[in-house]
Amino acid sequence: MAKREVWNSKTAFVLAAIGSAIGLGNIWRFPYVTFENGGGAFLVAYFVCLFIAGIPLLMLEFSIGHMTKQAAPGAFAKLRPKMQWFGWFAVGVGFVIVTYYAIIMSWSVNYTWEAATLGWQDNMGQYANVEYALETTELEDMAVLTPVPERFWGTEFTDPVDESLYSIQSTGTFLVAWEGNLYAISSLGNADTFMSSPGDFFFNDFLGLTSEPWDMGTFRWPLLIGFIITWVWIVASVWKGTKTVSKVVFYTVFIPWGLLILFIIRGVTLPGAEAGISYYLTPVWSKLLNADIWLAAISQVFFSLSVGFAIMIAYGSFLPKKTNIAGFAIVIGIADALTAFCGGLAVFSALGYQATKMGVHITEVAQSGPGLAFVAYPHIISNLPGARIFGVLFFLMLLTLAVDSAFSLLEAATASVKDKWKLSHKKANLIVGGLCFLLGLPMLTGSGLYILDIADHFMNSFGLTIVVLVETIMIGWVIGAEKQRDYISDNSSFRIGQWWSICIRWLIPIGIIWMLFTEISARETPYGSFGLRSQEFLFGWLIMILLPIVSDLLANAKGKGKFPENIE
Ligand code: PFF
Numbered sequence: 001m002a003k004r005e006v007w008n009s010k011t012a013f014v015l016a017a018i019g020s021a022i023g024l025g026n027i028w029r030f031p032y033v034t035f036e037n038g039g040g041a042f043l044v045a046y047f048v049c050l051f052i053a054g055i056p057l058l059m060l061e062f063s064i065g066h067m068t069k070q071a072a073p074g075a076f077a078k079l080r081p082k083m084q085w086f087g088w089f090a091v092g093v094g095f096v097i098v099t100y101y102a103i104i105m106s107w108s109v110n111y112t113w114e115a116a117t118l119g120w121q122d123n124m125g126q127y128a129n130v131e132y133a134l135e136t137t138e139l140e141d142m143a144v145l146t147p148v149p150e151r152f153w154g155t156e157f158t159d160p161v162d163e164s165l166y167s168i169q170s171t172g173t174f175l176v177a178w179e180g181n182l183y184a185i186s187s188l189g190n191a192d193t194f195m196s197s198p199g200d201f202f203f204n205d206f207l208g209l210t211s212e213p214w215d216m217g218t219f220r221w222p223l224l225i226g227f228i229i230t231w232v233w234i235v236a237s238v239w240k241g242t243k244t245v246s247k248v249v250f251y252t253v254f255i256p257w258g259l260l261i262l263f264i265i266r267g268v269t270l271p272g273a274e275a276g277i278s279y280y281l282t283p284v285w286s287k288l289l290n291a292d293i294w295l296a297a298i299s300q301v302f303f304s305l306s307v308g309f310a311i312m313i314a315y316g317s318f319l320p321k322k323t324n325i326a327g328f329a330i331v332i333g334i335a336d337a338l339t340a341f342c343g344g345l346a347v348f349s350a351l352g353y354q355a356t357k358m359g360v361h362i363t364e365v366a367q368s369g370p371g372l373a374f375v376a377y378p379h380i381i382s383n384l385p386g387a388r389i390f391g392v393l394f395f396l397m398l399l400t401l402a403v404d405s406a407f408s409l410l411e412a413a414t415a416s417v418k419d420k421w422k423l424s425h426k427k428a429n430l431i432v433g434g435l436c437f438l439l440g441l442p443m444l445t446g447s448g449l450y451i452l453d454i455a456d457h458f459m460n461s462f463g464l465t466i467v468v469l470v471e472t473i474m475i476g477w478v479i480g481a482e483k484q485r486d487y488i489s490d491n492s493s494f495r496i497g498q499w500w501s502i503c504i505r506w507l508i509p510i511g512i513i514w515m516l517f518t519e520i521s522a523r524e525t526p527y528g529s530f531g532l533r534s535q536e537f538l539f540g541w542l543i544m545i546l547l548p549i550v551s552d553l554l555a556n557a558k559g560k561g562k563f564p565e566n567i568e
Contacts, residue, residue, distance in 0.1 A: 004069050005242045006320050012246035013319060014328055017058075019253045019404030020311050021336040024104060025304045027401060028372045031280065031344035033300050037293045040283030043341070045297040050337055053511065054301040056503040057468060058329035059496070060475055061307060063488045065316025066325060071415035072310035073555065074564035075317070079479060086470055088551035090310035091416050093463035096543060097309065098409040099436045100452045102230050103443045105406060107374060108398045109226035110206070115391025120201040120378055202374045203449075210446040213454070213536045217446020224444060227437075230406075235433040237407040238414065241425045242318050245411065252404040259397035260342055266390065267349030276352020279362045280344055295515050299460055304336055306408065308464035308471075314412040326492035347372065354380045370449065373398060410436070420559040450536065458540035461519050463547070469512045476505035 007013040034042045068075040073087030114120050203209045210217040237248045267273055287293050302308050316325070354376070355362040365376055381390045410433055418428040443451050475484050481501035489495040 004318065006318050007242050008246035010324075010328075012242075012249060013315065014331060015249040015253045016242075016245050016404070016408065017306075017312065017315055017328070017332045018335045019249045020306045020315070020408035021304060021332060021405075022253070022256070022339045022401055023304075023306075023405030024101070024373075024398065024402050025300070025405075026336065026340040027343040027347065027398065028370075030300060030304065030340035031347045032372060033296050034344055035280050035348070037296050038284035038287030038290075039279065040281045041285050041287045042293055042297065043281075044283075045288060045293050046300065047337065049294070049297040049301045050305075050333055052503050053298060053508050054305045054307065055329050055333040056500050057302075057307040057471075057508065058305060058312060058333060059326055059488050059500065060471060060484065060504060061312035062316035062319070062325045062329060063484060063491070064471075064475070065313040066319050066323065066491060067487055068564065069317050070564050071314040071317055071412060071419050073416045074419045075313050076474075077555075077564045079474065083474065085548070085551045085555035086467075086474075087310070087313075087416070088554045089547055090308065090313075090467045091413050092547045092551055093459055093467055094309035094311060094409045095413055095432075095436065096455055096463070096547075097459050098406050098413075099440045100443060100455050101402065101406055101409075102234065102436065103227070103440055103448065103452055104370070105234075105399060105402045106223060106226035106230040106444075107206075107370075108395045108402070109229050110223060111374060111378070112392055112395040112399070114206075115378065115395055116388055118382060118388060118391070120206075120382065202370070206374075207449055208446040209449055213447050213450035213539075215447060216442075220444050220446070220448075227440065227444060231433060231437050233403060234406045234410055235429055237403060238411045238429060239426065241411065241414075245407065248407075249404055252400050256397050256400040257339070259393055259400070260339070260346060262393065263346040263397065264342055264349070266384075267346045267353075270349060270353035270384075272353040272356025273349035274352065275356050276348035276350070276362055277345065279352065280348035291518070294511075295518060298511055298515060299465070302464045302468060303460060304340060305333060306405065308467040309409060309412065310416070310467075311408045311412040314415045315408065317415070323491055324493045325488050326494060326496050347377065350377065350380045419565070420554075420557075420563050422560040451539070454536060454540045455543060458543055462516070462544055465512050465515055469509055469516075472504050472508045472512075476501070476509070481505050 007016070034046070037045070064075050064079070065071070068078040070078060071087070072090045073084050076087035077084035111120075206220075207223075208217050208220050236244075237252075238245055268277070306312060319325075351362055351365050354365045377394065378391060381387055381394060384390060410429065413432045414425065414428045417423060417432060418425060421428075423431070442448070475481060481504045484504075485496060485498075485500050488500070
């Protein structure tokens with residue numbers, strides 16, 4: 001019987017799992033979610049969810065893989081033959097996620113170049129339109145004016161020039177010198193007629209974003225270059241399975257950590273950094289009573305720890321017989337949370353600097369998602385000495401953070417295909433990677449960001465949560481939580497208490513059912529300007545309907561040989 005591949009060492013496994021967990025979610029999602037949900041209070045909710053849901057689920061997924069020696073489809077088929085489809089469903093959720101995740105990576109590849117050449121500054125100086133706008137519109141009518149304190153005048157971007165009309169733009173805020181005073185203007189109604197903002201480069205010049213999802217605009221050929229580089233890199237990193245991964249993770253974990261430390265030091269030594277950090281961390285305790293903060297914390301924990309993606313089951317299946325499931329899960333969970341926390345320090349200190357410099361409130365400069373990584377942060381570093389080098393290093397950090405998350409998913413899907421059809425690793429790898437590449441191509445058009453947003457929303461709100469819910473019901477209620485707890489304890493350096501079974505049987509499923517209920521019932525406009533029932537969201541629902549159908553087809557397709565195989 002074939003011998004299953006195993007990790008080169010314990011360290012290789014721990015680093016691979018940490019690498020999968022630490023990704024873009026830690027740098028652009030965590031800081032913003034923390035800030036939006038009460039700063040320090042959210043951290044409390046986050047750590048509670050980490051210990052109640054995240055770490056127990058990591059133990060659960062590692063143990064399923066370790067016990068069955070199969071990736072998700074084979075693992076669930078071994079537990080209950082009828083459940084093979086569910087394993088494919090979990091792989092499918094991950095597959096959709098990696099498809100759009102690679103798009104974000106490809107933007108980072110292109111932006112590394114833009115950073116080196118300061119390309120995004122190309123359209124920063126279109127002041128002419130301001131005069132036109134001010135001539136044609138009453139300034140007071142357009143916006144809320146906030147005088148900028150005089151102590152901020154005279155810096156590079158904040159100089160009212162001889163009472164003439166003059167304008168500069170910061171992140172989402174326009175500064176206008178008018179009659180000898182300097183004003184910060186927020187919420188401009190007609191920003192279009194006004195001038196270009198830093199976001200314009202990203203949304204217009206770079207992405208060619210159309211005005212609505214149904215208009216695909218043009219194919220962005222320059223993005224294809226970054227996209228190809230991204231996929232070659234991802235596929236090459238898992239070319240020989242755990243053998244290659246075991247080596248690659250030493251770089252893809254330690255390089256971004258090193259860079260993150262650099263950015264924290266750079267960030268906290270900037271003038272005004274304290275303002276950002278205190279905003280990030282000041283606890284608003286009353287928010288702990290608000291349900292939203294807990295919902296945000298659970299979904300952040302799932303995404304960040306890569307649970308519900310079928311990844312940790314596959315990674316667990318490559319563990320040798322003698323192992324330490326519980327210990328590894330705790331180390332990995334804490335390492336991920338600490339990295340996210342440090343990501344927040346780096347990001348918020350820079351935002352604090354920017355807000356202080358512009359004399360505006362920090363909410364004016366803080367954005368999440370693409371807005372943070374591709375608009376706000378580049379804009380801030382491009383005003384610092386050493387802009388090019390910091391810009392390049394920032395995108396290298398994002399890329400090295402993201403690549404091991406992306407290849408962990410590719411590896412999970414590849415292992416599933418390989419287990420079932422007994423293909424060579426390379427062949428399976430090329431098939432899965434090639435498919436993700438093809439499905440990603442529509443996201444290189446002018447409506448790419450809309451497609452990405454919708455897929456992201458559905459996979460996070462419904463995909464991951466459904467996978468985790470079924471996992472906990474199956475293990476907690478059908479197979480038996482106590483039985484699984486014994487298995488984990490027998491394969492760890494210490495025994496885990498009954499708390500684990502309580503989390504798996506009760507706390508996690510109840511939390512998820514509540515989450516799903518809230519999502520479906522209460523929110524009319526859960527994402528940007530899209531309503532959950534609006535026609536844009538048909539696309540999201542379509543993915544959710546197709547996933548189980550395709551999963552069922554894959555489960556019923558004839559595999560090669562006996563599946564799931566008993567591998568010693
Ligand atoms: N844990 C990852 C993160 O926080 O970025 C989530 C992830 C995304 C894992 C995409 C894998 C992946 F392909």
